[in-house]
Amino acid sequence: MSSVHWLFGDQLGPHFTATAAGGTPRNVRWLLIESLAVLRRRRFHRAKAHLVLSAMRHRAAELGERAQYVKAETYRQGLARAVGDAPVSVHHPTSRSALRLVTSMPQVTVHPPRGFLVGHKEFAEWAARHKGRRLLQESLYQHTRRTHDILMDGDRPAGGRWNLDHDNREPPPPGRATLGAPPPYRPREDEIDEEVRRDLDRWEREEGITFVGRDGPRLFPASRREALAALDHFVTHRLAGFGAHEDAMLAADPVMSHSLLSSSLNLGLLDPWECVSRAEEAFRAGLVPLNSAEGFIRQVCGWREYVWNLYWYLGEDYRQRNALRHTEPIPAWFAELDAEAVRARCLSTVLRQVRDTGWTHHIPRLMVLGSYALQQGWDPAQVTDWFHRCFVDGYDWVMLPNVVGMSQYADGGQMTTKPYTSGGAYIHRMSDLCKGCQYRPSDRSGERACPYTVGYWSFLSRHRARLEANPRMARAVKGLDRLGDAAQVSQAHHDAGYAPP
Incomplete structure (x- = not known):
C-alpha cells in the first residue's frame, strides 16, 4: 500500500523526495496542490507567479505517474479532493501560515525541514x-x-x-x-511555460486576480x-x-x-x-x-x-516590530513599480529592474529600495509585504528578518548593530547611478538636493535621541550639529518628501 507525501511549491528538489538514507522511496505517491487563493490574497509580481507555477508543474512532469497534481481554490480543498481523510506526510513548511495549516489537520504528519544546513x-x-x-x-x-x-x-x-x-x-x-x-x-521556455502564461491571462480576465510587474520570457x-x-x-x-x-x-x-x-x-x-x-x-x-x-x-x-x-x-510577534514607529503608507507609484514616475536615477533604475525581472541583487535592495523606505518612514510591515510579493526569490521567511531587521531597523537593533541607510555619497561611490541624474549626491538643499542625502540627515534628526547612543552611529549623529537647525533638515525632508523623488 502506498503512502502520500505532499510537496509544497518551494519543496521541489530531489532532497524533498529522498529517504533519510538518500534513496527514493518506491511506495510513495507525491501530491502537489496549486491554490488559487494564494494569488487572491496577495498581488504578486507576475514573473514570480509564473516561475512558481512553472516550477511546480515541471516537477509534477518529472515525477510522472507517481505525482498527483491538483488545482483547487484552497489547499484544504485540494487535499480533500486528492486523498479525502487519508493520512498525508509533509516536510516542515517554510512559512508560519503554512505550518499552522498543516498542523491544524489531524491527517497530516509533519517531518523535519529540509533544504537547510542548520536545524x-x-x-x-x-x-x-x-x-x-x-x-x-x-x-x-x-x-x-x-x-x-x-x-x-x-x-x-x-x-x-x-x-x-x-x-x-x-x-x-x-x-x-x-x-x-x-x-x-538563462533557461528556455517550453510548453509548460506557455500553459502557465495562458492560465495567468485567464485568471486576470475571469477571476479578478491582478499582478504587478512584467512577465516573460522566464529568466530563472x-x-x-x-x-x-x-x-x-x-x-x-x-x-x-x-x-x-x-x-x-x-x-x-x-x-x-x-x-x-x-x-x-x-x-x-x-x-x-x-x-x-x-x-x-x-x-x-x-x-x-x-x-x-x-x-x-x-x-x-x-x-x-x-x-x-x-x-x-524570534517568534510570530517579530513581524509586528516597529521600533522607529514608522507608519507612512507605501505610495502608489512604488507599489505599482512605476519607474517612469521617479526622477532620481538610482531609484528609477532599480524600480525598473524589479518591474521587468522581479529581481535585483542585495545592494540595490538594501541601499536603494530599503534605504529610501527607511528614510521616508514607511510602515515596515507594508515594506516587508512589498518585498515578499515583488521578488521572485521572496518568501515570508526570507523577507521578514531581511526587511524588519536588516533593512528597516524595525526591531531596534536586535538583528543588526546599526540602521543600514546612507546619503547619496554611498550610491555615488558604489555605482554609476548618479551619472546623468538631475540631483547631486552632495547637495542637501535646493532644487538639485539628492533625496537620499536629504533623507539621510532627516532620518538622523528624527531619531537622534535613539541613534546618538549607538556607538556605530554617534559620529554621524554629531554631524547634524554642522548642519544648523535640525528643524530645517526635517522641513527639507518633507519638501523632498513623499512625492516621487
Missing part, C-alpha cells in the same frame, strides 16, 4: 550559548563552517580569515558601463535540470569574478557577477550543500580566488541559514 534544534543550542548577547550572523557563519567542514584547513578557515568582506567592497571599474562578466545562464530555472545547469554555469564562468565587486551597482549591468541562484535555492530546486561544495571545489582546484568563493559561500551558508533560523527563533 532548529542546533540553532537553539547555538543561541543558548550566546544568551545575553546579540545573535550575530558572523558567529553562526563560523559555527556552520566548522560543523560542516566548509572551506576549512583543519580547525582554521582557509586562508587564515573567516570573512573576506573587506576585499569584496570595491566600487565598479571606472569608466565601464558593465563589469564584463560572462552572461548568466523552473526545473532541477535547469537549476543544475545554472549552478554549473555560475561556478565555471562567473564565480571567479564575483567577489571584489559584489557590492557594486551599474545601471546597464544589473546582474554583474551574481549567481542568480537564490530563486532556485528557495524553490528547493538546489540544496545549499551542493552550492557551497561546488564553490569550494572550484577554489581548491585553483579556478577561483578565495575572496570570491568565500563571499558566495557566506551568502549561502552564512546569511541564508541565519535568516531562516531567525525567522522561527
Whole structure:
C-alpha cells in the first residue's frame, strides 16, 4: 500500500523526495496542490507567479505517474479532493501560515525541514550559548563552517580569515558601463511555460486576480535540470569574478557577477550543500580566488541559514516590530513599480529592474529600495509585504528578518548593530547611478538636493535621541550639529518628501 507525501511549491528538489538514507522511496505517491487563493490574497509580481507555477508543474512532469497534481481554490480543498481523510506526510513548511495549516489537520504528519544546513534544534543550542548577547550572523557563519567542514584547513578557515568582506567592497571599474562578466545562464521556455502564461491571462480576465510587474520570457530555472545547469554555469564562468565587486551597482549591468541562484535555492530546486561544495571545489582546484568563493559561500551558508533560523527563533510577534514607529503608507507609484514616475536615477533604475525581472541583487535592495523606505518612514510591515510579493526569490521567511531587521531597523537593533541607510555619497561611490541624474549626491538643499542625502540627515534628526547612543552611529549623529537647525533638515525632508523623488 502506498503512502502520500505532499510537496509544497518551494519543496521541489530531489532532497524533498529522498529517504533519510538518500534513496527514493518506491511506495510513495507525491501530491502537489496549486491554490488559487494564494494569488487572491496577495498581488504578486507576475514573473514570480509564473516561475512558481512553472516550477511546480515541471516537477509534477518529472515525477510522472507517481505525482498527483491538483488545482483547487484552497489547499484544504485540494487535499480533500486528492486523498479525502487519508493520512498525508509533509516536510516542515517554510512559512508560519503554512505550518499552522498543516498542523491544524489531524491527517497530516509533519517531518523535519529540509533544504537547510542548520536545524532548529542546533540553532537553539547555538543561541543558548550566546544568551545575553546579540545573535550575530558572523558567529553562526563560523559555527556552520566548522560543523560542516566548509572551506576549512583543519580547525582554521582557509586562508587564515573567516570573512573576506573587506576585499569584496570595491566600487565598479571606472569608466565601464558593465563589469564584463560572462552572461548568466538563462533557461528556455517550453510548453509548460506557455500553459502557465495562458492560465495567468485567464485568471486576470475571469477571476479578478491582478499582478504587478512584467512577465516573460522566464529568466530563472523552473526545473532541477535547469537549476543544475545554472549552478554549473555560475561556478565555471562567473564565480571567479564575483567577489571584489559584489557590492557594486551599474545601471546597464544589473546582474554583474551574481549567481542568480537564490530563486532556485528557495524553490528547493538546489540544496545549499551542493552550492557551497561546488564553490569550494572550484577554489581548491585553483579556478577561483578565495575572496570570491568565500563571499558566495557566506551568502549561502552564512546569511541564508541565519535568516531562516531567525525567522522561527524570534517568534510570530517579530513581524509586528516597529521600533522607529514608522507608519507612512507605501505610495502608489512604488507599489505599482512605476519607474517612469521617479526622477532620481538610482531609484528609477532599480524600480525598473524589479518591474521587468522581479529581481535585483542585495545592494540595490538594501541601499536603494530599503534605504529610501527607511528614510521616508514607511510602515515596515507594508515594506516587508512589498518585498515578499515583488521578488521572485521572496518568501515570508526570507523577507521578514531581511526587511524588519536588516533593512528597516524595525526591531531596534536586535538583528543588526546599526540602521543600514546612507546619503547619496554611498550610491555615488558604489555605482554609476548618479551619472546623468538631475540631483547631486552632495547637495542637501535646493532644487538639485539628492533625496537620499536629504533623507539621510532627516532620518538622523528624527531619531537622534535613539541613534546618538549607538556607538556605530554617534559620529554621524554629531554631524547634524554642522548642519544648523535640525528643524530645517526635517522641513527639507518633507519638501523632498513623499512625492516621487
